[in-house]
Amino acid sequence: MAAFVVTDGLKQLIGQKERPVVFKIEEGAIQRYARAVGDSNPLFNDIEYAAQSKWGRVMAPPGFTGWPVASGFDMxxxxxxxxxxxxxxxxxxxGVEYDFLAPIGDGDILVMEIKIAAIEGRETKMGPTMVTTLENTFTNQRGAVVLITRNTFLNF
Amino acid sequence: MAKQLYYEDVEVGGEVTALKKIATTRMLVQYAGASGDFNPLHYEEDFAKSLGVGKPIVHGLLKRAWLVNLMTDWIGEKGGLKKLSCRYRGMDYPRKMKTFDDPHDGDTWYCKGKVTKKFVLGEESLVECEIWVENDKGEKNTTGSALAALPSKAK
Structure with missing residues (x-):
């Protein structure tokens, strides 16, 4: 076994950005996600409860936004x-790393920008493995960066 | 909601209130639909075999969502999750369904955490935690860390 050798074609992709994706955060999608992951927090599930909260709307659980949820981006x-x-x-x-910079909730309109931050060759228990890190930045309708995620994928 | 946790309630070395979870094949289908992660690795036996993982595995992102659930339940509505990261170190396999609603016996997972640091930075009272998902055998196949802001009784 040996580390994966990153080809010149792959090296050229490092630093490349995908076309930005605009998408809307919707309470129905949040509720379906919260149910699917078994998170019963009423802020993510209960429209009336959330309306009475300090946010006044159904909020997205941290991690709801990002790949691949509801962004319309075909990873x-x-x-x-x-x-x-x-x-x-x-x-x-x-794996994944999140910087949650501001709350995200129903009605927010986000722009997601995806960058191929790194491609590295390694050796793992799956054999020669390519490790890709994507850095995704999410900006809301008021121009605030609300979330940065770094996703790592293994190709083997 | 459960009672609110305050910065003063937390001690370094203290535990994050653990959360028990199971995963079934049905839950993986539900997660795929809700998240948009339709990788056949999570529902197609032959595909999973061809990748060398044996059989369909639990989405890493579902285990990650359990860790978010662990943290947001613990810090309460007045707390704010600032950072979370995790790595998937091993495979976990869902329970198969016996009836429409009930799964066969199988693995159970426990989401756990430990406070590693507490400090005040500017206006914020912060706690750093080591977090993980552990199976029945005590194996930690998903490990990570989290940083959260907690309300302070002093304010």
Whole structure:
């Protein structure tokens, strides 16, 4: 076994940005997500309760926003682009880092910008592995950056 | 909501109130629909085999959502989660369904955390925690950290 060797085609993708995606945060989508992850917090589930809260609306649980939830961005298209440049076909999620900079809730309109921050070759228990880090920045309708996420994916 | 946690209530070395979770194949379908993560790795036996993970696995992002749930339940509505990160170090497998609603026996997971640091920065009272998801065998397949702001009784 050996570390994955990053091809020139892949190196050229480092620093590239995808076309920004605009999407709206909706309470129904938040409720479906909260139910799916088993989070019964009334701020994320109960419209009346949330309306009485200091936010006055259903709030998104931290992590609701980001890949892949409700952003309309087809992440698999990006994976296909990496594959075309030489990424191995096996794909696993490696982890995520969030900076939650401001609350996000029903009605917010966000712009998501995705950047391929890094592509590295490593050796893991899956064999030679390519590690890709995407840095995603989310800006709301008032121009405030509300969230930064860094997702790591493993191709092997 | 549960009672509010305050900065003064927290001690370094203290525990985050643990959360018990299970994952079923049905829950993975529900998560795929709610999140938009339709990777066949989470519902297609042969596909999972071809990737060398044996059988469909629990979404890393679902385990991550459990850790968010752990933290937001603990810090309460007056607390604010500032940062969270986690890494997926091993595979976890869902329970299969026996009836429409009930799964077969299988793994149970426990989301846990420990306070590693508490400090005041400017106006904010902050706590840093080590967090993880542990299975029945005590294996920590998802590990990470979180930073949260808590209200202070002094204010």
């Amino acid at each position: 698999f298209k990006l994976f296909e682009k990496l594959a075309a440049a030489g990424a191995p076909m096996g794909l696993l999620d490696g």
